[in-house]
Amino acid sequence: MHWSHFFIPTLKETPADAVVPSHQLMLRAGLIRQIAAGAYAYLPIGHRILRKIENIVREEMNRAGAIELHMPAMQPLDLWKETGRDEAMGSTLVHLPDKSFRKGTVLGPTHEEVITEIVRAYVSSYKQLPVTLYQIQTKFRDEERPKSGVLRTREFLMKDAYSFNPSLESLNESYERMYEAYCKIYERCGMPYVAVEAESGAIGGDASHEFMVVTDAGEDWLVRTEDGSYAANVERAVMAPLKAGPSQDAANLEEVHTPGKATIDEVSTLLKCKPSDMIKTIVYSADGTPTIALVRGDHEVNEAKLRKHLDCKSLELANVETIRKVTGADVGFAGPVGLSDVRIIADQAVTIMQNAVTGANKTDYHYTGVNLDRDFSITESADLRYAVQGDAAQNGSPLVFEKCIEVGHVFKLGTKYSDAMKATFLDENGKSKPIIMGCYGIGVNRILAASVEASHDDNGICWPVSIAPFSVHIVALDVRDDTVMQTATKIHDELEAAGIDVLLDDRDSRPGAKFKDADLIGIPYRVTVGKRGLADGIVEFKLRTSDDVEKIAPDQIVGVIREKFANL
């Protein structure tokens, strides 16, 4: 490809709206153009990269036995009503206006409903199972706040695969195979990924892993141990129980006046104690029943853990009236002392506290010197909180926290969708059973953006060969010199004939600008052809990621490059 015949609108300056490196560099390198909040055009260079990623994904999916199909982005709302996800997705689900289209049409944010509709129509026997189907398609989600360029958009490309299995063992096999395919995909894309245990979220199901790329531009947190033995989404992370400190003399239970001081910060400041000396008492409504969670003042309740522990369908913070009724006080003065007839679940860290401070269940009063068993009792204790800095994993290894971006997610769905949509099959004994499902998603554009986040320097992007828009970038200097252009064109043609993607910068620009652009768009191998070099009988060969320049005879450069690619 000749640059002058292509379309690569590079920018010298960084657009002001771009904040994260991947966004800045993708704009500057001419990969994308923003059309609206959360909607981007992929310009030719960006498009080529997406295609390369897609091909890797496709190859690995096919190798793992998944079968490609294509489903519509436009979907009947009725399908979503069958699973109740029309409400669960809330405003994220994009509804087409009734008057401009058929009543009740939505744009697919994901395709569990549609794929289940297809499978239930055609699959009726165990003999047709298992089967894994996938597509690579544009998804629509009306995100409240698109951000960070291409990392969080309202329209995005996703590879979504769905497995349909006759048994849990079969599901586990499909899941395992997808998990391994995902690892290969990220490896082939040259991405430093981490597979972490994850919560399964609103999609339901009982097991899932996320594939994360560590980057400051990310919106998620993962925790892992320094020894590499454990990695999890922070939502999911399980910690070693805290050990009790040295035992203190039990203080007397005392009621203190704390007028208007309702928060942990206010009370700890007033009483000159640490937040970690306080017990945070949070009243929830679990399936409509008031339920109390206790965590240490410096900890946060992890509602996913609490929900799982309670095994309840709905869990929300209790409203003000409920809190008044249960505690007899305004919000901010709740405590476990004196409460009965309500389920109280204490986080493990609370069970080892001594002489704690809590609300007194009396507006404007707190207790000090509160001790478990002597002053209050709990129904049970459990792990209810988010991991924090200083926690250790269950094997005792300290947890480290890292910001990350999710690039893939594998779930075991179970029968959530097949139950709701009556997707059943007859087993060997002629018995009707719901099909067991798994689903597996990869954010294709996120791989692109995460790859830039993971691999760039001050001058631009550094693509791995596998997903680079071109493999070799020939910079022709002195383009009006016939020898230079003949040599550069010959190298270009021969590389192209050898099946290597090559870009020839044949623009009549000054060398500095061409080198800057070359670094910016980040093609892994660069060949410089100039009058000066040719006079010495050489062209220059350089890696994007290195300053070392190899001088190679023009008639040997193609062989050298072909050899490199043969070894990849």
Add this chain to the structure above:
RNA sequence: CGGGGCGUGGCUCAGCCUGGUAGAGCGCUGCGUUCGGGACGCAGAGGUCGGAGGUUCAAAUCCUCUCGCCCCGACCA
């Protein structure tokens, strides 16, 4: 959805407070000199100042409404 910020040529921004001929740099076109890490000179093209309404003799500038975009937070398969 709460809080903050910003909309002036393809990009970066000045001008607005204190109303009076729409500016600079980059990029673009032409000519010339240059030519190994974003050159220079000369001559050009390109803007309903996001939109609507209002105040005024006069609005990019003041007022009201509105739309869009970015950031923080909440939310998020």
